[in-house]
Amino acid sequence: MAGLLDYSAGTTILHRLHPLAKVFLALGICVAAFLCKNLIVLVCLLAFAISLGLIGGIYRKTAKLVLGLLGIAVFLFILQVLFIRSGTPVLLFITDNGLMTASFVVLRLMTATIPLALLLVLTQLNDLSNSLVKILHLPYRYAFTITTALRFIPVFTDEMSLIMESxxxxxxxxxxxxxxxxxxxxxxxxxxLLVTSVGRIEQAAMAAEIRGFYLRTRSSGSKDYAFRPLDATVVAVVAALILVAVLL
Amino acid sequence: MSALLEFDGVCFSYGRKSDEAGFVCDLNFSIDKGEYVAIIGGNGAGKTTTSKLINGLLKPSEGRVTVDGLTTTDHAVSKLAKKVGMLFQDPDRQICKNTVREELAFGLEIRGLAADEIKSRVDEVVSDFGFAPGASPFTLSRGERQMLALASVVICDPEILVLDEPTTGLDYRECMHIMERTRVLNEKGTTVIMICHDMEVVLDFAERIIVMAQGRIIADGDSAGIFRDEDVMRKASVLPPMMIDLSLRLSERADLKDRFGGFSSVDELLEILAKSTSARARS
Incomplete structure (x- = not known):
């Protein structure tokens, strides 16, 4: 069964975006969420983040992601409300300051997490690592480490469930x-879990080495990642979003 | 003899379509106490799903699985584990303690046995299997770890022992070591249900075979008889053991059919050849 963060193939506008434009979009929304001091703008940012999932055609995964985060958000909200006692009391020990801080925390959490998760669902990990290497000149070993770590999450989740079954x-x-x-x-x-994980990682490292890991250079890779007007538009939109979040 | 394990119209699906791996349907069979049964079939036939239905790791979506009178849907796996022991393909998923002794004791501790009894049972198994009790399980060879995994299941004295591809990744000596152990347990009264891709091992150890294909049982009977059914073997994507294959090929020749049509082991073939030679010498 495909995991929540596994890549979902598609041909939507988000699928076709340059991988780095998608990274910029996801990180831009995160930055905007943390810089934003207006609750309404934060809600709009969250709505925008959720709408990205709908534009990407991954309705079920987006719904699962939002529902999963809602559980954590409710827990965090209650904790914040319980422990923040400064401000004017609204009801019993609940204060306006507590409510406001709790709302900001959970909205920021959701707004920052959703685009990063969607980035993984809408981008092939190979494209992500290749573009990081080719365009941002990130050494391949680091790009490989990042993508391998992400790729191993569902593998280890499956392994853990098999161990629990045993x-x-x-x-x-x-x-x-x-x-x-x-x-x-x-x-x-x-x-x-540790024993099987170390074994698997060792095997993966050995397989990569045997296949010429150290022969790889920045120019390796058959795919080129051209930056198109659509990608430039996305970058401009994200810059505008950050500006709005700071100014309002 | 009353059935120890009973599958009554059992269906199970992981929420997948009927033609996908993991789907089983219309499973009807019973296994008596003391039987040694093999479940065979190609990849995705539903063998592992069936084995997980036996100990309640999976609950049937239709029908009923009964283990010694307990319906698996009504009882927790931890309760069913007292009756059904399961040895998985990969021992490293099972072994979780730092020494052989601790690993053997783990299952007994879960069952809440007294310390004295745990110690005496562990000592018995350690001497029976020839383990070094203080050794770390992770310094053992793959075959030794599989043997330790088997011992830690056997120590709990299950009535049914389910083996899910227990010989994968083992060499011939390690494989025979494990399988001979299961034979001894079976002779002492443990019911053994084995899932195995090695048909030579199946022929050597199992008395009865259940053949699965596309989530359904397509044949159930004695080992030699099942392996001789070419139609069943083809549907299950399974090759018969070498000696039965040789016997079937020889029996295709009209002049050899009567003499070589019925053997299923090297010993039986040698016996036929010896008789044939002595008959020729007499004539």
Whole structure:
């Protein structure tokens, strides 16, 4: 089953954007979210970030992402409201300052996370690393490290679920409601996960070396990444977004 | 004899289409106590899904799986694990302790056994399997780790032992070492259900074979009989063991059919050849 952050193929305008334009778009929205001091502008930025998923044609993944983040957002919101006591009380111990800070924190969290996740879903990792190397002149070993780390996330998630399955078959009951007991049950699983992960990473490194990893230069790669007017437009839009976020 | 394991109209899907891997449907079979059964079939036939249905790791979407009277849908895997032990293909997913002794004791500790009993059972298994109890499991060879994984399942004394491709990645000696252990357990009364791609091993150890293709059971019967059914073998994308293949090829020749049509092992072939030679010498 495809993971939430796995690449989704498509031909939408976002799929066709230059990989670096997509990186700029995602990072630009993050920067705008953190610089923004206006709640309404922040909500608009969040709506814009979500609309990117819809433009990219990944409706289900966007919905799953938003719902997943909502859970964390609600938890963070409650924590903030509970612990921030400065400002005017609105209801019992809840203050206006607490509500405002909590709203900013959760909106910033969601606005910053969604475009970065969408960047991974709408960009092939090879295109991302190749463009980082060819255009930004990032040494290939670093680009390879970044993309490999991202590629291994679903692999290790699958591995962890297989390890849990093995332990469940031995009689370990992970369904316990006692969090301390659950943590005590999960700790031994780090050993097999570490062993298999190190083995896999070693194999991947060896395979890369055998295939001529160190022969690769900046000009290697059959694909060229031309910057087109559409990409320039996106960069201009992002710059405008950051400006609006700072000024309003 | 009452059935220890029963599949009654079982279907399961990972939410995929019926022609995809992991889909099983209309599974009806029962396995009695003390049987040694192999489940065979091509990749994606549904063998591993079936094995996970046995110990409740997967719950059927239709039908019912019963293990010694317990319906898997009504009981937690941790409870079913007391009756069904499972050995996976990769021992490294199972081994999670720092020493062989701790690894062997882990399953017993989960079951809440007294320290004295744990110690005596671990000592027994250590001497039986010839392990170094203080050794780190991760310094053992692949075959030794698989043997340790088997021992840590066996120590819990399950009534049913499910082996999911237990010999993958092992050399012949390691493979036979593991399989002979399972035979001994079977002789002592443990029901063994094995999923295996090595048909020579299946012929040597299993008395009964369940053949799967595209998520369904297409044949169920005694090993030699199933392997001789060319139609079943073709549908399951499985090649029969070498000796049965040789026997089938010889039986295609009219002049050899009567003499060579029925052997399934080297010993049986040698016996036929010895009889044939002595008959010729007499004539």
């Amino acid at each position: 332990q469940t078959a031995r009689g370990v009951n992970f369904d316990t409601k006692n969090p301390v007991r659950k943590i005590r049950l999960m700790i031994p699983l780090c050993v097999p």
